[in-house]
Amino acid sequence: MxxxxxxxxxxxxxxxTESVRSDQAGAVVSFLGTVREMTGDRRTVALDxxxxxQMAEAKMRELVAxxxxxxxxxxxxxxxxxxxxxxxxxxxxxxxxAPHRDQAFEAGRYLIDELKVRVPVWKKENWAxxxxxxxxxxxxxx
Numbered sequence: 001m002x003x004x005x006x007x008x009x010x011x012x013x014x015x016x017t018e019s020v021r022s023d024q025a026g027a028v029v030s031f032l033g034t035v036r037e038m039t040g041d042r043r044t045v046a047l048d049x050x051x052x053x054q055m056a057e058a059k060m061r062e063l064v065a066x067x068x069x070x071x072x073x074x075x076x077x078x079x080x081x082x083x084x085x086x087x088x089x090x091x092x093x094x095x096x097x098a099p100h101r102d103q104a105f106e107a108g109r110y111l112i113d114e115l116k117v118r119v120p121v122w123k124k125e126n127w128a129x130x131x132x133x134x135x136x137x138x139x140x141x142x
Contacts, residue, residue, distance in 0.1 A: 020075035025097035027104035043128035
């Protein structure tokens with residue numbers, strides 16, 4: 001069973017990972033994107049995420065469908081948080097189960113990489129110097 005959601009509350013990564021486990025899968029891979037302090041040589045104090053929910057969730061479902069075409073995944077769960085996030089908080093989580101570890105790793109990597117490029121979620125960097133900057137999907141590096 002697949003799960004795709006944009007959420008306002010903190011992501012429960014343990015529950016998300018647990019939700020993809022299956023007797024049919026020998027591997028479960030999860031990825032957490034978190035708010036980091038340094039972006040290049042600039043200090044981040046917080047991030048704000050915004051999206052057009054219907055469009056973003058539709059793109060997320062499209063990515064899950066593409067992932068299923070490429071790998072024999074058993075279950076997939078993807079959540080992206082919206083709103084104001086402090087340092088260390090989880091902004092995005094991807095969990096994938098598959099029969100074998102290579103399949104799970106490859107599918108999970110594909111999902112997060114494509115999500116960052118194709119899903120219309122916008123991020124505002126709140127810098128330590130008091131300035132802010134909106135970063136559009138696909139522009140930032142890892």
